[in-house]
Amino acid sequence: MRIIVTGGAGFIGSHIVDAYLSAGHDVLVLDSLWEHGGGRRVNVPERANFVHMDIRDQGVMRIFQEFKPEIVSHHAAQHSVAISSRDPKLDADVNVMGMLNVLDASVKTGVKKVIFASSGATYGTPDRLPMSESTPQRPESPYGITKMVTEHYLRFYKNERGLDFTALRYGNVYGPRQDPNGEAGVIAIFIGKFLKREGVRIDWDGDQTRDYIYVKDIAQLNVLSLDKGSGGCYAIGTNTRTSVNDIYHSLVEISGFEAPITHGPKRPGDARDAQFDASLAKKDLGWKAQTTIRVGMRETYDYFKSLVPV
Numbered sequence: 001m002r003i004i005v006t007g008g009a010g011f012i013g014s015h016i017v018d019a020y021l022s023a024g025h026d027v028l029v030l031d032s033l034w035e036h037g038g039g040r041r042v043n044v045p046e047r048a049n050f051v052h053m054d055i056r057d058q059g060v061m062r063i064f065q066e067f068k069p070e071i072v073s074h075h076a077a078q079h080s081v082a083i084s085s086r087d088p089k090l091d092a093d094v095n096v097m098g099m100l101n102v103l104d105a106s107v108k109t110g111v112k113k114v115i116f117a118s119s120g121a122t123y124g125t126p127d128r129l130p131m132s133e134s135t136p137q138r139p140e141s142p143y144g145i146t147k148m149v150t151e152h153y154l155r156f157y158k159n160e161r162g163l164d165f166t167a168l169r170y171g172n173v174y175g176p177r178q179d180p181n182g183e184a185g186v187i188a189i190f191i192g193k194f195l196k197r198e199g200v201r202i203d204w205d206g207d208q209t210r211d212y213i214y215v216k217d218i219a220q221l222n223v224l225s226l227d228k229g230s231g232g233c234y235a236i237g238t239n240t241r242t243s244v245n246d247i248y249h250s251l252v253e254i255s256g257f258e259a260p261i262t263h264g265p266k267r268p269g270d271a272r273d274a275q276f277d278a279s280l281a282k283k284d285l286g287w288k289a290q291t292t293i294r295v296g297m298r299e300t301y302d303y304f305k306s307l308v309p310v
């Protein structure tokens, strides 16, 4: 199949590109290499076409007309909760207006389906865990709001314009190529510090938990979604919770370095716990997370270590 991956130079998108290429598909990456995102030109493999372009650009239509994709995997986004809170207009411009530009180009050029990177942030603080498709979506950040709004647009485009979709509400994704300098991704940030033999900061009491999911499992999920999950929105996670303190202790074990800890206050808006039940994704898509946090963290650590000059 011919597939456009928006945001394919980024952390998650580039693993999806790898998986699509391995499955024998033709891939074009459309990415602006946004300075505040994790997109890097080196993340895009030789075998993929690359177009350096903003998803809001009118030129998107021309790229779609020329490449004639059957599938669009939409991963380009303003992905920072903090930036979205500071600048909700920028967040909506990229995540809503940019998305609509991609959807219009998709409809006009006969794309069959859009696979969309939604987010667990669309749920806000749930009444109970684990979160699933039946959990009410009450997003608490502009980022969570735009991700939720986009799911509604996808439904509209399917019903009114015949463009199929699958929306995947990821928990906290981690793995090789995640930006260790970013605000998201405590695993990448901690590994960066451990490798530099620096201390780490643990906010709150460190017992807050997240559902961490390995990026290669997410890539496989995007392969399965190519022809399954029509019109579905799926909660995506491992259905387990890992605390910041657990991550710290695992890294001490993996690296043999006991990084000094400083403690910080609870960050505003930080949720206590997150956990996602992906039973529906298993039933509809045949997907289940395969990688334990221990194995995933070890692979991620080894990847970042291999980048350190000797």
Ligand SMILES: NC(=O)c1ccc[n+]([C@@H]2O[C@H](COP(=O)([O-])OP(=O)(O)OC[C@H]3O[C@@H](n4cnc5c(N)ncnc54)[C@H](O)[C@@H]3O)[C@@H](O)[C@H]2O)c1
Pocket: 006, 007, 008, 009, 010, 011, 012, 013, 030, 031, 032, 033, 034, 035, 036, 037, 038, 039, 040, 053, 054, 055, 056, 074, 075, 076, 077, 078, 079, 094, 098, 117, 118, 119, 120, 169, 170, 171, 172, 173, 174, 184
């Ligand atoms: N990382 C997570 O834990 C997580 C969780 C839930 C959802 N998501 C979603 O998954 C997707 C990928 O996230 P990521 O963590 O890989 O982030 P990332 O920053 O590494 O990737 C996003 C990519 O989008 C590109 N981009 C940003 N704005 C653009 C624009 N206007 N036009 C074209 N390209 C643009 C960036 O250059 C980057 O390559 C995003 O949609 C994000 O919201 C991520």
